[in-house]
Amino acid sequence: MKTLKIAIQKSGRLNEKSVELLKNCGLNFENYKSSLISPVSNFPLEILFLRDDDIPEYVQDGIADLGIVGENVIEETEVDVAYLQRLGFGKCSLKIAVPNNNDIATLADLNGKAIATTYPVILGKFLKKEGITSDIRTISGSVEISPGLGLSDAICDLVSTGGTLKSNGLKPFADVMSSEAILISSKGSENNDLIQELIQRIQSVLRAKE
Numbered sequence: 001m002k003t004l005k006i007a008i009q010k011s012g013r014l015n016e017k018s019v020e021l022l023k024n025c026g027l028n029f030e031n032y033k034s035s036l037i038s039p040v041s042n043f044p045l046e047i048l049f050l051r052d053d054d055i056p057e058y059v060q061d062g063i064a065d066l067g068i069v070g071e072n073v074i075e076e077t078e079v080d081v082a083y084l085q086r087l088g089f090g091k092c093s094l095k096i097a098v099p100n101n102n103d104i105a106t107l108a109d110l111n112g113k114a115i116a117t118t119y120p121v122i123l124g125k126f127l128k129k130e131g132i133t134s135d136i137r138t139i140s141g142s143v144e145i146s147p148g149l150g151l152s153d154a155i156c157d158l159v160s161t162g163g164t165l166k167s168n169g170l171k172p173f174a175d176v177m178s179s180e181a182i183l184i185s186s187k188g189s190e191n192n193d194l195i196q197e198l199i200q201r202i203q204s205v206l207r208a209k210e
């Protein structure tokens with residue numbers, strides 16, 4: 001049978017839990033930080049370690065059959081993939097946050113304001129749905145310092161505990177989306193026997209945790 005490939009984050013917030021989940025499924029592989037690909041010795045599977053941003057497209061294009069990535073990244077890249085299983089880790093929310101002292105009281109007050117984000121697609125859809133026209137400033141990181149630097153009036157960023165917002169003088173203002181890690185596959189490959197076997201194993205690991 002054809003060897004499957006699963007893409008997981010190489011390093012970062014989802015790496016450890018993704019590796020742990022696969023190991024708990026009984027898969028044997030070396031978790032070398034330096035290698036891009038690790039073969040599984042007891043299942044026809046290879047693990048690809050990638051930046052999370054690249055995972056949705058790799059899966060959509062069939063370079064990887066499966067992937068573990070945050071819902072936020074899937075939505076932002078607007079790929080067409082199959083959602084197989086929510087995984088219960090990597091939970092966070094994409095929120096609009098504003099400086100503690102400000103004149104923004106309702107969503108409508110964001111009209112004409114500059115919002116810094118690394119999620120322009122998701123934010124753009126949210127604002128459109130709410131009938132609000134803001135100036136979306138796409139930046140590649142350190143979004144939370146942008147209001148303090150006078151670069152934006154608000155931000156839209158991922159929040160888990162809220163500690164980062166607080167230490168930058170910001171407060172959560174509106175929820176845009178909530179997210180967790182998800183197992184995805186290329187469209188049409190959901191019914192592959194090996195993928196079904198993996199889903200079964202993952203679901204029993206998740207059930208044992210409940």
Ligand code: ATP
Pocket residue numbers: 009010011012013014050051052053069070071072073090091092158159160161179180181
């Ligand atoms: P990479 O180097 O792979 O591009 P990254 O810096 O983009 O990594 P991480 O910060 O490791 O990404 O976050 C990976 C995912 O973890 C996020 O896309 C999100 O789904 C989830 N996550 C959970 N909590 C948070 C949080 N507080 N801030 C950011 N991401 C979070």
Ligand code: ZN
Pocket residue numbers: 051052053
């Ligand atoms: Zn990333």
